[in-house]
Amino acid sequence: MIVDGVEISRHYITYVEGELRLYPARKRRLAWLETCIATATPHREDGMPGAPGPGNPTQSRALALMHDQERTYLLGWCRLVEETYHSLSIEQQSIIRLMYWERRLTPDGVAEELGMHxxxxxxxxxxxxxxxxxxxxxxxxxTNLRLAATS
Known part of the structure; x- marks a missing residue:
């Protein structure tokens, strides 16, 4: 694909489109993880009052660590998408929002909605x-873009 005289491999574009389509679900997952971490109750060890039975502190800690790692990854990923999105023009933001996040219109419908060809x-x-x-x-x-632009 050539954009403004710069060539980029189609598989990169396909990857980016897939990532953009995942943004709403990842944003929801991040909110869920933050709620889980914020509302998590401390683990009760055996012998503590109110403990329901034998506990598994290793499993509890492993799950907490996995949730924290996933939250950290999603937080960075969502920030990258949001910062990039806000660096785009208003028209480009609208196109991305309608085509990849709301996904309720065809490309022709997006063009019509935005009043452009x-x-x-x-x-x-x-x-x-x-x-x-x-x-x-x-x-x-x-690197690929610089090579394509110089040739």
Missing amino acids: RSTMFRQRNRALLTFAIAMIGDHVA
Whole structure:
């Protein structure tokens, strides 16, 4: 795919589109994890009043660690997506929101909703996807972009 004279491999774009489609679900998961961590009750060891029976402190700690690691990963990922999204133009933000997060319109419907020609909408979408690809994938895409731009 060529965007503004810069070539980027289609598989990078496909990856970015998949990641953008996952954003709403990951945002919900992050909120759930933060609620779980915030409302977690301390583990009761055997012999403590109110303990229901034999406890498994290793399992409790392992689950807490896994939840914390997942929350940390999702927090960084959501921040990256949000910062990149806010760096886009208003038109590009609307296209990303309608096509990948709300997902209720076809590409023609998105173009009509935004009052732009279909080809203009696709050009703006491709520019936004290029921005996300550079932010999400980083140096590997940037290297390919510099090589394509210089040839």
